[in-house]
Amino acid sequence: MNRALDLRCFHCGEALPADPVKVRIGDQDRLVCCTGCGAAANWIRDAGLADYYTLRQADGARVDIAPGDYSAWDRGDVQAGHAVATPEGREITVVVEGMRCAACAWLIDHALRREPGVCDVGANAVTGRVRIGWNPAATPLSTVLSRLAALGYRPHLAQGEAAERERRRERNRLIARLGVAALGATQAMMFAEALYLDTANEMAPATRDFFRWITFLVSTPVVFFSGWPFLTGMVAELRHRRPGMDTLVATSVLLAYFASLVETLRGGAHVWYDAAVMFVLFLLAARFLERMARRQASAQLDTLARAQPALAWRETIAGREQVPVTALAAGDVVQVAAGDTVPADGELLDRAAAMDESLLTGESVPVPKAAGDLLYAGSTCRESAARLRVTRTGSDTRLSQLTRAVEQAQAQRPRLARFADAVxxxxxxxxxxxxxxxxxxxxxxxxxxxxxIALAVLVVSCPCALSLAVPAALATSHGALAKRGVLALGADALETLAQADTVVLDKTGTLTLGRPRLVRAEAVGDGDVVELQRIAAALEANAGHPLAAAFADGAVPVASHVVAAPGQGVSGVVDGRAWRL
Incomplete structure (x- = not known):
């Protein structure tokens, strides 16, 4: 085995601790970084899905040691607007973290189908979405999501069922057009071949006309159904008096189609049905690939969508209640526990707090906040709990504004694309x-x-790559940057970045991964290192501090009366004894 691989977790690829967990996959012992990854690897092996490790093209996501609580997802008010009724039960689409290749989608499909009550599963590695159909009478949704999270794929609510339905409808429509074009083009070419092979003009006119009319029938749906995007595009371009690729494509296809029809009616020497349908097929396939690249890039915006929690704790006269984030209104007082995400923009009440605003600003170090300061949805509460009075919700929050800014940047035409259109x-x-x-x-x-010959000039000289390559390249670039946490807020940001010759970084930790790990521990005096690490892990288990993740371990005692004071560490009671870290 490669020595470099020995130093990395077999499941997630992260660095191994000093005492890694050992699991057996196939006939070999593998080392993993934590009990969470070990439990996932063991389940995959026992379920007979170990082929995942052979098929995957990238490491899996690290599995949280503490299982997430998804019981709130069983509530009707949480599922409202996201789940729909089906003949078998209910269906919901969720966005998941960690789905990095087709093997991940394969694993999710096979793993969730084994859960009792699951009727249908569809995982899409391109968009990072998983469609789940389940029977609520047989199993709650939380059980299915817990299995998903136990494999390292943390689920989040998607944009909403209406948006997901429209997304699927558009994808299915494009696939249907491509399928009809492929089927019709192959049939048209088969009949055209019979006509081409009649080089000596010995075919009977009745037979020749039969082949031509059959070719006409199979070509018609290709031209007017599969080629409909080009036809509507031509109409739009001519309406704005800006002829482009769609005008050239649609004109070439219609000329070949109707000229062939005229030649069929008058018994002419040649028909060009095959040229029309093959042109549609190849260009539609190119457009399909370009759309997939753009969809994959836009799917990275779900990084921002995942920052919005599904539920929030709202204070009431009787105490507090857990409500969907959509139910919050300006003036509500919300409690945010250490490690939780702020659900809405609001004003900090009572004591100071530290907020991780890395998603919104790129700042890797938690920002100290005093009473009266503004907190923003999408930021994470660190070290200690916080209370805030809601001032803005939903589309008015800064997180929603950032999402719209990125969407607008991807939708706008940068200088390079405008230049390509002009050319x-x-x-x-x-x-x-x-x-x-x-x-x-x-x-x-x-x-x-x-x-x-004039038709051949139009078809052969069509600069399709010019109109397809630029949008696909820009969309792929935006997607690659989004995967690395970089969101372009300007249409010309990439072109401007290409001109930079010096980059100045003013934030400590910008170049780090943001996942601290414990390298070495030493005891002062006669203390037991292992025991002290166990106590430290118990104190840090729910502290919410950025460094707390470095102490995560499998089996730790439960700490009570835990208090995290900003700048002063964390204290609590472990095994009946007070400790301070």
Whole structure:
């Protein structure tokens, strides 16, 4: 085995601690970093899904040692707007962290289908979404989500069922168009081949017309159903007097189709149905790949969506109640525990607190907040609990504004794309003029071939790569940056970044991973290192401090009366004795 791999967790790929956990996969012993990854690896092995480790193209996500509590997801007010009724029960789409390749989607599909009461599962590694159909009478949703989280894929609420339904409808429509184009193009080429092989013109006219009419029938749905995006695009371009790629494609396809129909009716020498359908097929396939790249890039915006918690603790006259975030209103007083995410923008009450605003500002160090300061949705409460009075909710929060800014940056046309469109428009106009001149020139020499040669000029000279490559490259770049936590807020940000020759970093920790780990522990005096580490892990288990994750371990005692004081450490009672760290 590669020595470098021996120093990394077999499941998640992170560095191994001094005393790693050992699991047996197949006929070999593997080392993992924690009991969470060990439990996931053992379950995958026992379920007969160990092929996941052979198929995967990237390491899995680290599994939390403490299981998450998803019981709140069983509530009707939480599922409202996200889950829909089906003949088998209910269906919901969730966004998951850690799904990095097709093998992850394969594992999720097979793992969740083994859960009792699960009717259907569909995991998409491109968008990071998992569609779950389950029977609430047989199993609660929380049980299914707990299994998902136990494999390292933490679930979060998606945008809403309406948005997810429209997303699936658009994808299915595009796949249907591509399928019809592929089927029709192969059939049209098969019939056209019979006509091409009649080089000696020995085929009976009735047989020739039969093949032509059959080709016409299979080509019609390809041109008008599969090619509909190009036709509507041409109409839009001509309406704005800016001819582009869709105008060129649609014109070429319609010319070939209707000229072939005329030749079929009059018994002409040639038809070009095959050229029309193959042009549609190849360009539709290219557009499908470009859309997939853009969808994958836009899916990275779910990083911001995941920052919005599903529930919040709201204070009432009788005490407090847990309500959906959508039920919060300005003026409500909300409690945020250490380690939890702030559900809405608001004013900090009572004592000071420390907030991790890395998602909103990029600052890796928690920001100290005093009473009266503003807290922002999406930031994480560190070290100690906090109370805030809600001032803005929903689409008015800074998190929602940031999401809209990123969406607008991806939707806007940067200078490079605008330049490509301008070049394409001039090229299309020039190409139509050139095709017209070619037609006129051949009409003077050999009129029978004038049309097909002019059509060949239009088809062969179509600069499709120019219109497809630029949007796909920009979308992929935005997606790659988003995966690394970089969100572009300007349409021309990438072009401007390419001109930078010096980068100045003014924030400590910007270049680190943000996942501290314990390298070595030493005891002062006669203390037992192992016992002291166990006590420290108990105190830090629910402290919410950024360094608390470094003390995570499998079996730790329960600490009571834990108090985390900003700048002063954490204290509590472990095994009946007071400790302070």
């Amino acid at each position: 394409a428009m001039r090229f299309v106009v020039a190409l139509f003029i050139a095709a017209g001149l070619v037609f006129w020139a051949w009409w003077q020499v050999e009129p029978a071939r004038a049309f097909e």
